[in-house]
Amino acid sequence: MTRVLAVANQKGGVAKTTTVASLGAAMAEQGRRVLLVDLDPQGSLTFSLGHDPDKLAVSIHEVLLGDVEPDTALLETPEGMTLLPANIDLAGAEAMLLMRAGREYALKRALAKIGDRFDVVIVDCPPSLGVLTLNGLTAADDVIVPLQCETLAHRGVGQFLRTVDDVQQITNADLVLLGALPTLYDSRTTHSRDVILDVVDRYQLPVLAPPIPRTVRFAEASASGASVLAGRKNKGAMAYRELAAALLKHWKSGKALPTFTPEV
Template sequence: MTRVLAVANQKGGVAKTTTVASLGAAMAEKGRRVLLVDLDPQGSLTFSLGHDPDTLAVSVHEVLLGDVEPDTALLTTAEGMTLLPANIDLAGAEAMLLMRAGREYALKRALAKIGAGFDVVVVDCPPSLGVLTLNGLTAANDVIVPLQCETLAHRGVGQFLRTVNDVQQITNADLVLLGALPTLYDSRTTHSRDVIFDVADRYQLPVLAPPIPRTVRFAEASASGSSVLAGRKNKGANAYRELADALLRHWKSGRALPTYAPEV
């Protein structure tokens, strides 16, 4: 059965796109057939995987509106993944979807047509709580919340969790919130550890392990049009591989995901 994982947080700059690309690449390394969905009008995932959003003939925009069949918009990436790309046209799709009945189900309908060809679908949701994010959550089996280990990281988390609860009540009763994923983590600082403690305590939210360390390799990878796993081995790539392995075991056998408790 295809597993659909949404990566979402209404706050920008928390490594959502990096997480989607890296988890997808790690699962593709394991032989899984992986589809990545870019739901951000900025097209950051599309660009970071080597495609120019401004030159796309068709994108997820036309797919969500039902103007084209989903498979006509699919692209391949250098690392063996398949991409449903996005560009700025998607901002218009959001406005148009608002006027349609069943607007939260547009992505779910599209994935029903192509999802059977993939083992895993990972959705990069935009940094907002609009109809595009609702589409991602409605289509997903599970959701992960990347959370940077910095001051004010938890701003908006409560509102996002309420949105997840609303989706569970209204459009997707089977959605499972797997937990928060610490990103931009620096184990040398007490500040990073304090943020994790605060989030776990304040929201009773599982904190997934391993935390994703801060490394310049992520920026270098995006600029090169590939994921961080494509280059030399580094601590960021290793952390995402470890998380991908844990997710695949969880989906196969129901084994609990490892959680992180920083040393005091």
């Protein structure tokens, strides 16, 4: 059965795109058929996986509006994943979807046509709480919230959690919030630990393990058009592989995901 995982946070710069690309690559390494969905008009995921958003013949924009079949927009990545790409046209799709009935279900309808080809679908939601993010959450089985371990990281988390609750009440009763994923984590600083403890205390959110460490490798990977896992052994890649393995085990057997509690 295909699992759909949304990676979402309305705040930008929290490593959503890195998380999607890295988890996808790690699951592809495990032999899973992986589809990555770029739902961000900035096209960051598309660009970071080696495709120029400005040169796409078709993209998720046309798919969500029902102008083309989903499989006509699919692209392959060098790491064995399939990508449903995005570009700035998607900003227009958001405006057009607002005028349509059932607008929150556009992605779910599209994935229903191609989902059986994949074991895992991972959705990179935009840094907003608009109709595109609602599409991602409505189509998903599970959602992870990347959270950078820096001041003001929790701003907007409460609003995002209310959005998840609304989705569970209205468009997707089966959506499961798996927890927050600490990113840009530096175990040497009390600041990183304090941010996580504050989020746990404030929102009673599970914090997933392992935390993703801060590393320059992520920026280098995006610039090279590949995920951080490609040909590299570093702390970031190892952390994402560990999380991917835990997710696959959780989906297969129901085994609880490991959680993280920073040492005080």
